[in-house]
Amino acid sequence: MCITLPAKVINTNGTIAEIDNNGRRQSVRIGTTEPLSPGDWVLTTADFLIKKIDDLEAREIFSLLGHYQDINPEIIDSKLKEILSARGQRDLTKEEIVYLLSLEDEKSLRALYSEANIIRKTSIKDHICVHGIIEFSNNCKNNCLYCGLRRDNKEKITYRLEPEEIICTAVKAVNDKGYKLLVLQSGEDDWYDEQKLLDIVSGIKERCRVFLYLSIGDREIELYQKLKQAGANGILMRFESSNPEIYARMHDGESLAERLNRIKELKQLGYIISTGPIIGLPGQTTGDLADDILTMKDIGQFMPSMGPLVPSANTPLLNEQVIDSKIILKVIATMRLTVPSARIPVTTAMETLYGMEFRQQAFLAGANSVMLNLTPEKYRNNYYIYANKFFDQEKKYEKWALFKGELSYQMLENELQMSI
Ligand code: SF4
Structure with a gap:
């Protein structure tokens, strides 16, 4: 079983809902008979709206999982940028892995975590x-x-x-x-x-x-x-x-x-x-x-x-x-x-x-x-x-x-x- 972050309904159109999924706008099929209005909190899978929840429940889930924060890649140093962009095309070398593990400044670390989080979300489901x-x-x-x-x-x-x-x-x-x-x-x-x-x-x-x-x-x-x-x-x-x-x-x-x-x-x-x-x-x-x-x-x-x-x-x-x-x-x-x-x-x-x-x-x-x-x-x-x-x-x-x-x-x- 798995747990996922709440998203917010922007609008609905029959069987489809437009949602704000942690800053990303997304269309999902509605899989619940509960009435939905803009601003409602909902739980979704990749493309399916499963359940409506209230504010208190949404807060409880956020307290378990936290909020994601993507960062602007332009603010990081060129070597880190090169490693992060090379990653999709080839395997990282030992030297590059050592470089990543040696990062210390807060900006670079945020970029590393943010990139890892983006990969997690795109390579496997956001659960x-x-x-x-x-x-x-x-x-x-x-x-x-x-x-x-x-x-x-x-x-x-x-x-x-x-x-x-x-x-x-x-x-x-x-x-x-x-x-x-x-x-x-x-x-x-x-x-x-x-x-x-x-x-x-x-x-x-x-x-x-x-x-x-x-x-x-x-x-x-x-x-x-x-x-x-x-x-x-x-x-x-x-x-x-x-x-x-x-x-x-x-x-x-x-x-x-x-x-x-x-x-x-x-x-x-x-x-x-x-x-x-x-x-x-x-x-x-x-x-x-x-x-x-x-x-x-x-x-x-x-x-x-x-x-x-x-x-x-x-x-x-x-x-x-x-x-x-x-x-x-x-x-x-x-x-x-x-x-x-x-x-x-x-x-x-x-x-x-x-x-x-x-x-x-x-x-x-x-x-x-x-x-x-x-x-x-x-x-x-x-x-x-x-x-x-x-x-x-x-x-x-x-x-x-x-x-x-x-x-x-x-x-x-x-x-x-x-x-x-
Ligand atoms: S780590 Fe070693 S000592 Fe501990 S449970 Fe496993 S085999 Fe036993």
């Missing part, structure tokens, strides 16, 4: 996709340096959802609330053996129609094959850093090449892949971030998965400095320029560090989806990848989400070029 994540276990046998779920964190209160509880949570999210894409996430937890995982995936797929991502760590390839046959559609597995030294430092000396290989193998099995870096790891340079963006592009994916390092309690990186939110916005915007059709989510980690208003800033810099937490409330605060996570506003997003029926399945299937 914010609303997806859900269920964090079903915080047990993990690994010891990644940055992660609050690491096995050496003896302070965490562990929890596991029973398979039936996971199935019920997912089915309720899809059948009652309208979610079409869910992520099932856990630490690398062998308590969920082959049979349990197969039961969970097939149990969900038998009871509802949903695009199902798994984020369960580096399990055997044969298991992933069976999970695919049982109905899993996507894998969320980050490569964390395209710099092999940083990767090895974070993962007890493991190799980046193996991780990338595993991601490739999963793609060959037919999974849709979601992957990306952690931004702000110690020793990471702007050149590394540019490589991260190019790696995400090379892997080719529907929905990149990237987020800031959140220095967490009981981890060796607790005292690392929190990375400036501006860098995250620059990575989002540059990723949008590099892969125009990517579904770029605002992740919980971003909101944890920078507050709920970061969601809006990220949308205005080219992000186009949000991942809401659907973990049953009694477990949520024990998922210690990071503390103080934000769980507010889900209900408002769910309330204003459009396309909860067949149309949204069709939209998602068209985008993914696969049936769910």
